[in-house]
Amino acid sequence: MASKRDEILQQLTAKVVTYIDTPKEQRKQNRIAEKLYREHWSSRWFGLLPASLRILFTNRKK
Template sequence: MSGNDYLKFMTEQVVSYLDLPSEERKKRKEAHKQQDSFYATRWLGMLPFTLKIMFQKENSR
């Protein structure tokens, strides 16, 4: 894939995402967040979950 083809593909993806209603974008973001945490815990155990909690506590101080 040449650089121009890749740029065209990425532009199409961004435009199609921006054309979605804001509610649909929010639903996708929530689904993606839930999916990421599931796979991180499933494949790497509790370590990513523990680190996430630690960083959240530090940032809330």
């Protein structure tokens, strides 16, 4: 149990150190880039179901 705790603590401290070492501007640019490439929340939560329903209902209107 203690070894797992030590591993988790070591990983956490490594992430904190890398976060602190990166400049503020680069962190901001990374956040903006992640937001640009993130998929839409509906497909992220429900997969292809919203897209398939959208296609189904738009084809029925025609």
